[in-house]
Amino acid sequence: MLDPVSRVRRFNRAVTSAVGALDTSFLGRGRPLGAARVLNAIGHGRSDVGEIRDYLGLDSGLMSRLLRSLEDEGLIETHAHEDDARRRVASLTRAGKREFSAYEAMSNTQAERFLARNSQREALLAAMDLIASALTRDRIALTEMDPQSDEARHCLGEYYAELGRRFKQGFDVSLSRDPDAKDMRRPQGSFIVAMSDTLPIGCVGLKGSDHGYAEIKRLWVAPSARGLGLGKRLMNAAEDAARTLGIALLRLDTNSALPEAGQLYRTTGWREIPRFNDDPYPDLFFEKQIRA
Amino acid sequence: MLDPVSRVRRFNRAVTSAVGALDTSFLGRGRPLGAARVLNAIGHGRSDVGEIRDYLGLDSGLMSRLLRSLEDEGLIETHAHEDDARRRVASLTRAGKREFSAYEAMSNTQAERFLARNSQREALLAAMDLIASALTRDRIALTEMDPQSDEARHCLGEYYAELGRRFKQGFDVSLSRDPDAKDMRRPQGSFIVAMSDTLPIGCVGLKGSDHGYAEIKRLWVAPSARGLGLGKRLMNAAEDAARTLGIALLRLDTNSALPEAGQLYRTTGWREIPRFNDDPYPDLFFEKQIRA
DNA sequence: AGCATTATCTGACTTTAGTCAGATATCGCG
DNA sequence: CGCGATATCTGACTAAAGTCAGATAATGCT
Incomplete structure (x- = not known):
């Protein structure tokens, strides 16, 4: 298993299971993954509903329901867009910001733990930059x-x-x-x-x-x-x-x-x-x- | 966004979407992801039902149903284990092997395409080895x-x-x-x-x-x-x-x-x-x- | 003003995933 | 042989995700 393709696939398996672990930990806050993803997208500054939908690849019906459930939880508010009242803009409420920070803290700790567990810190970071750039070149x-x-x-x-x-x-x-x-x-x-x-x-x-x-x-x-x-x-x-x-x-x-x-x-x-x-x-x- | 934690998280986002893309392409063969995963685990030599269940982290009820659906499709056969008739052993039928190769081909092409699209081939492979080793150190x-x-x-x-x-x-x-x-x-x-x-x-x-x-x-x-x-x-x-x-x-x-x-x-x-x-x-x- | 287009929402689904409590069969061991 | 342990299966659920066909409202353009 030493040829280039196998090496890429070994990498895929390794990251797949690591990514899965983060998803599971996100479930720990008692909210389905879909809703958590929308909340985090809003927290990261994506406010336009359509933009979030594209980014997460969601059906418009599903998106709408997820927004509703976050609204019912009191985590977000939606308003009509300034220039175009058909579009909606979502923003975090105070409680939503708290909840978002909790997710952020989880992601940050996970990243920190990964760095702390490994001694080749600079080499790892350089490797991650390289791969991330290659994956997101488009x-x-x-x-x-x-x-x-x-x-x-x-x-x-x-x-x-x-x-x-x-x-x-x-x-x-x-x-x-x-x-x-x-x-x-x-x-x-x-x-x-x-x-x-x-x-x-x-x-x-x-x-x-x-x-x-x-x-x-x-x-x-x-x-x-x-x-x-x-x-x-x-x-x-x-x-x-x-x-x-x-x-x-x-x-x-x-x-x-x-x-x-x-x-x-x-x-x-x-x-x-x-x-x-x-x-x-x-x-x-x-x-x-x-x-x- | 230049601190180490942000760099790790950028990497996470990049691979999450890449991994998601592979999952989606796996869906293209008209079979739910769960069933596809079981089929691939068997194809990769995991024959013991309990072992597959552990590896994929599945509930025994769910596992049983996934096996049944693959059997109904004519892709696998199950037999009692030689030394212990409580355990079951799964194996691919001829059609199952064909189907498995189709998944393998998809994974391989995806990996090859990734390598072909990028010019820093050796550097990328080394980076992937490094990260995969760090992630799977346990x-x-x-x-x-x-x-x-x-x-x-x-x-x-x-x-x-x-x-x-x-x-x-x-x-x-x-x-x-x-x-x-x-x-x-x-x-x-x-x-x-x-x-x-x-x-x-x-x-x-x-x-x-x-x-x-x-x-x-x-x-x-x-x-x-x-x-x-x-x-x-x-x-x-x-x-x-x-x-x-x-x-x-x-x-x-x-x-x-x-x-x-x-x-x-x-x-x-x-x-x-x-x-x-x-x-x-x-x-x-x-x-x-x-x-x- | 009229009309096609666009963005979002609602209702009515289906599929997939996952859970849990037993049922069934087999095994290891005294 | 009998009995507790183990492996798998079945039935009866629930939750989450995803689909699709309209409904509603605002917009851009003629």
Whole structure:
């Protein structure tokens, strides 16, 4: 049982039984699993009834009854949607929030126990990130975000750390031409984060300027998400953003110590040009004309 | 959402939905999940009705009805157990085997598709092994096996490959004092493999001799299973085997390039002794007196 | 205003899963 | 042989999940 397929199937069996255990523990709060799932979906911020139904894959009749039962328990309230009175919006009552926290606490303890029982903590977490990214690759969402949001700052931190590891001389942001956050916000520019579920796994910045071109900055993909074509998706999104901002010419700088980046640019219509700034880190410069 | 617990929970969500997808595809064969699970348990070699019931955690009434429905479909037959007519033994009919293969094919294709869709194949497999080992650590079974079984040879192959990587001068089995398989079979000795589900993840050999002592050889734990105390469990099992064989003195040789092994021996009652053989690879020698 | 579309809800089901109290047959052991 | 233990089965339930055909109400578009 050593071939790749058997290994995947062994993994499936192992997680199936672990997942089953969590479901069983959820039953411990005296509520059927279906109702518990709806309650948790609402707790995690999914308020729109239709959205919850899609997310959980429920029939509309069933969904309606589950909502009713949670309402009867006094855990949720529903209101008509502001802009469309056909739609309903659910929210937790005070009691619902308590109940939701109890489920959250169970999930958290279970996760903590798993981590505490095992000594290869960092290796396990990296393995989990990798597998989760592979499993959810079709559900990676690219979202425009503020360059100073938690998600963006996480990505940038990881990006700088990686440059520090990969450049022979290390990397110090303060020596680099660090773009101003405001140049990566509309209307000057844009900052796009790739989210897999709740985890930021990649980013790219579009930095506007008044030199007649905008720059692509801080393209980063988490190690656990490489090989999924995410770099290309981020670059496309950045180009789309540039188009909506009426920008026709893009430039970027990079370093030959990051060969996969250079490779990506060369195969997606970028053209090498002479140095156009005095940042000490980059040694490769590219330009791309985009058409609206 | 970057703290360890959130990462574990993101992983949980990702695999939950993947596992759910497989369950749904199992429904595609027009049979409720419960019946499909019983059929697959039988196909995987679990024939005893009680064993299946335990494995799947079913009530005896429910189990009985599921068996009956599979029988009505003509997929299985049940007979009284040879030695105990109260127990029943189930087996697949020809049609049952066909149906089972159809489920197997679905599981295999799903696994293959997952591997094919992702480029980091080896990294993914290693991550899956690691997580599966961590999740099933309580269910790792140590089994005495023939040193020439597939499982044993897999372990030995991995062991030699690892020595090759860790010894500065590499490792060539033919230069080492490779123990004869027959010295690691009863009644001379023993060979023990640690199985996690169907995957061999560790081994140890007990090599009998006529010098008044036996040797511990080929202690190996798969990288994905380190940190679970498996080395110690394997050593204990080998000592137990020695006791049942009436052996009172154990020796072993090892190399200082494998510090975790030396550490294990020192903390479990082994005492360093002078070189007792002319094998070119080891540079550390230990001995342990065991009491019956 | 009229009408097809959309979102949700209600009522009337069926199927699946699970529970529990006996019934039946066999076994191990004195 | 007799008796308590064990393995499975049957019947009679309940609960949960899921299905489906309308009903109701609001919306978007002409």
